[in-house]
Amino acid sequence: MNELASAIILAIVQGITEWLPVSSSGHLVLFNKILGYKGDLLFDVALHFGTLMSVFVYFGADIVDIIRELLTGKWKSENGRLGILILIATIPAGLIGFLFRDIFESVFSNLIVVAFGFAITGVVLLIASFGFVKTRSIEGFGYRGAIIVGLAQVFSILPGISRSGTTISAGLLSGLKEQDAVKFSFLMSIPVILGANILVIGNNKLPPNLIWATVVSFLFGLLVLHALYKYILTSRRNLRWFGFYALLLALVVFAFEFF
Secondary structure: OOHHHHHHHHHHHHHHHOOOOOOHHHHHHHHHHHHOOOOOHHHHHHHHHHHHHHHHHHOHHHHHHHHHHHHOOOOOOHHHHHHHHHHHHHHHHHHHHHHOHHHHHHOOOOHHHHHHHHHHHHHHHHHHOOOOOOOEOHHHOOHHHHHHHHHHHHHOOOOOOOHHHHHHHHHHHOOEOHHHHHHHHHHHHHHHHHHHHHHHHOOOOOOHHHHHHHHHHHHHHHHHHHHHHHHHOOOHHHHHHHHHHHHHHHHHHHHHHHO
16 A cells, blocks of 8 residues: 555545544554555644544634633632633653653654553443533533543553543543533643643744644544534443443554454
8 A cells, every 4th residue: 555545545534543442552553564564654633633623613702701811800700710620630641651751762663562551441431431420510520620621631641541531431430411411521731732742843833844744633623523422422321332442442453463
């Protein structure tokens, strides 16, 4: 398969799996191995920038309201408080990711690590699919809940462990309703993904020839984000199907590596 076709497939994979609770990083590692293609860092940034733009577009009105309330000091308002909680939840992954960046990068393409990540994701999703905790609105979600979700996001730095899967699950287990947990997870992805991209790209600029990769991942990301938020993850029970998929994928990767 030629390089352009492989790159297009990876852009589609990124767009689909960034918001699905199944780990986009793990799937990119797998497809890189299958296709025999490995884009450079700027290509990876272009893909992630596309899916980042999808959440900006989809939750644009909410993001504008949050930023306005934060900048005007209205931190006790609904959107101001939500912004503070998002910032608090971002701190753990930001610190750990920055301090141990080299360690995480060293294991990023290791299929055994990816398989373990898929397995962990599957177990977490299955646990969260059951209603163990009494639900409450996001107004009753406090700093403790934000820290718990933020700590869950730390584990997703490892390939195979889904960022959306762990944070949505942590939100549900902290008492959030389904759509509130999904919305909080997607909004808190913005500072983490944006910060990681800035760290990777440094003083470089995205070359114009990678705009197509950003557009493809953006379009697929937007479609999947809408489907998840409006139809699929309106019930926590649907998480179990993603959990079963992640566990099956873990078994397949383990078998491929050892047999």
